[in-house]
Amino acid sequence: MSSAALALEGVAGKFAAEAIRQDGQGDRNGAITSYQRAIDALIKLIQLFPDNTLNAVYEQHCEQYKKRINELQLSPDSYHTQNDNDHANASIRANANQTTNSNLENMVIKEKPNVNWKEVIGLEDVKTALRESIVYPAKKPELFTLGWPRGILLYGPPGCGKTMLAAATASEINGYFINVDAASMMSKWLGDAEKNVSQLFHMARDSSKKENVPVIMLIDEVDSLLGNSQNENGGEIRVKNQFLTEMDGVNDKGKNLQTYVIAATNKPWKLDWAFLRRFSKRIYIPLPSLETRVSLFSSYLSKLKKDSSVDASQLAQLIDGYSASDIRDICQSVQLSVIDEFFSLAESNGNKDLSHVQLRDVTMDDFKKTIKKRRPSVNAGMIQEYSNWTKDFSAT
Numbered sequence: 122m123s124s125a126a127l128a129l130e131g132v133a134g135k136f137a138a139e140a141i142r143q144d145g146q147g148d149r150n151g152a153i154t155s156y157q158r159a160i161d162a163l164i165k166l167i168q169l170f171p172d173n174t175l176n177a178v179y180e181q182h183c184e185q186y187k188k189r190i191n192e193l194q195l196s197p198d199s200y201h202t203q204n205d206n207d208h209a210n211a212s213i214r215a216n217a218n219q220t221t222n223s224n225l226e227n228m229v230i231k232e233k234p235n236v237n238w239k240e241v242i243g244l245e246d247v248k249t250a251l252r253e254s255i256v257y258p259a260k261k262p263e264l265f266t267l268g269w270p271r272g273i274l275l276y277g278p279p280g281c282g283k284t285m286l287a288a289a290t291a292s293e294i295n296g297y298f299i300n301v302d303a304a305s306m307m308s309k310w311l312g313d314a315e316k317n318v319s320q321l322f323h324m325a326r327d328s329s330k331k332e333n334v335p336v337i338m339l340i341d342e343v344d345s346l347l348g349n350s351q352n353e354n355g356g357e358i359r360v361k362n363q364f365l366t367e368m369d370g371v372n373d374k375g376k377n378l379q380t381y382v383i384a385a386t387n388k389p390w391k392l393d394w395a396f397l398r399r400f401s402k403r404i405y406i407p408l409p410s411l412e413t414r415v416s417l418f419s420s421y422l423s424k425l426k427k428d429s430s431v432d433a434s435q436l437a438q439l440i441d442g443y444s445a446s447d448i449r450d451i452c453q454s455v456q457l458s459v460i461d462e463f464f465s466l467a468e469s470n471g472n473k474d475l476s477h478v479q480l481r482d483v484t485m486d487d488f489k490k491t492i493k494k495r496r497p498s499v500n501a502g503m504i505q506e507y508s509n510w511t512k513d514f515s516a517t
């Protein structure tokens with residue numbers, strides 16, 4: 122979750138806690154105002170971050186608060202007895218708890234992914250490392266009489282293929298892919314983070330045992346499990362310890378358990394040694410090389426209607442320092458701009474029948490304009506930090 126989303130979530134949480142406190146003390150007007158503020162913050166959060174996995178949970182909470190506001194507005198008289206208030210509060214809290222388990226399950230995506238190994242462009246060394254540590258043991262566990270590592274850390278700048286690689290690995294071994302966002306798991310809206318962690322590992326072990334298939338669990342943004350020093354409190358330490366215990370369980374299981382944990386992070390330096398020790402493979406996923414950028418462009422260009430000026434190698438040279446997903450976004454945004462033109466042209470001609478209007482070819486100039494407007498999402502300072510960390514901690 123982005124820091125802006127986290128901040129807004131914090132605001133909503135503060136108002137909700139305040140509302141429940143006021144409600145308990147019989148401060149009806151105060152409670153109504155605070156519930157409403159919590160709702161406003163949650164709605165803003167949903168609107169600003171429509172892809173947030175927690176949105177369904179926020180919506181449930183909004184509904185609960187709205188219901189409570191209605192009750193408070195409709196029956197002011199019954200409000201005076203403290204017992205009633207306790208009752209109402211308990212019901213809001215109970216509702217929140219009741220939904221917790223299913224919330225976690227809804228948020229966790231368990232699937233047989235359809236991302237293919239070959240669709241991940243470049244990163245050949247990384248694929249080899251993943252083959253050795255996951256694909257071979259999953260296919261022939263009996264060869265690995267000394268066991269094999271279950272924890273793998275993928276680290277590096279955002280948008281370079283960490284999630285994609287983990288999904289492709291699961292599909293290569295025909296296993297389940299469980300994708301969790303650690304930042305969301307830490308959200309108080311999902312209840313007790315420590316329980317979420319153990320429930321998650323339970324879910325992975327269960328699926329693997331029951332259906333006798335390997336399971337790859339990707340824990341994205343894993344650094345958020347460790348909290349940040351600014352608001353380090355007992356809760357975060359407990360979550361981390363629970364996680365380490367679960368990892369030990371996975372690592373100790375010998376060849377009978379086909380569960381692999383891939384942790385991904387953009388900020389490996391936030392991880393401590395206790396954590397790193399459980400992830401005996403630590404693999405850097407770098408920005409795409411020149412060669413990989415050429416392949417990425419070729420792959421996206423093959424789906425564009427373009428003129429002969431458009432050249433993948435030239436484009437690749439223009440955008441040193443950009444990530445794979447930056448490249449995808451650039452190609453997409455170039456396509457959008459000619460589609461925009463197409464529709465404005467159709468409109469200005471008063472042409473209702475679009476079959477006579479031609480979509481024009483994309484040109485090299487279109488690309489240059491788009492690239493000029495877009496900075497790479499990673500800067501040189503960050504790349505230096507990755508490379509320093511790699512010197513000290515990588516293990517492939």
Ligand SMILES: Nc1ncnc2c1ncn2[C@@H]1O[C@H](COP(=O)(O)OP(=O)(O)O)[C@@H](O)[C@H]1O
Nearest residue numbers: 240241242279280281282283284285445446449
């Ligand atoms: N190596 C790659 N090959 C092809 N596409 C990629 C690659 N890396 C990233 N992408 C594109 O960028 C998107 C985001 O990549 P993702 O795997 O989520 O990055 P990360 O997990 O490192 O932040 C992918 O869905 C894909 O479209």
Ligand SMILES: [Mg+2]
Nearest residue numbers: 280283284341
């Ligand atoms: Mg990712």
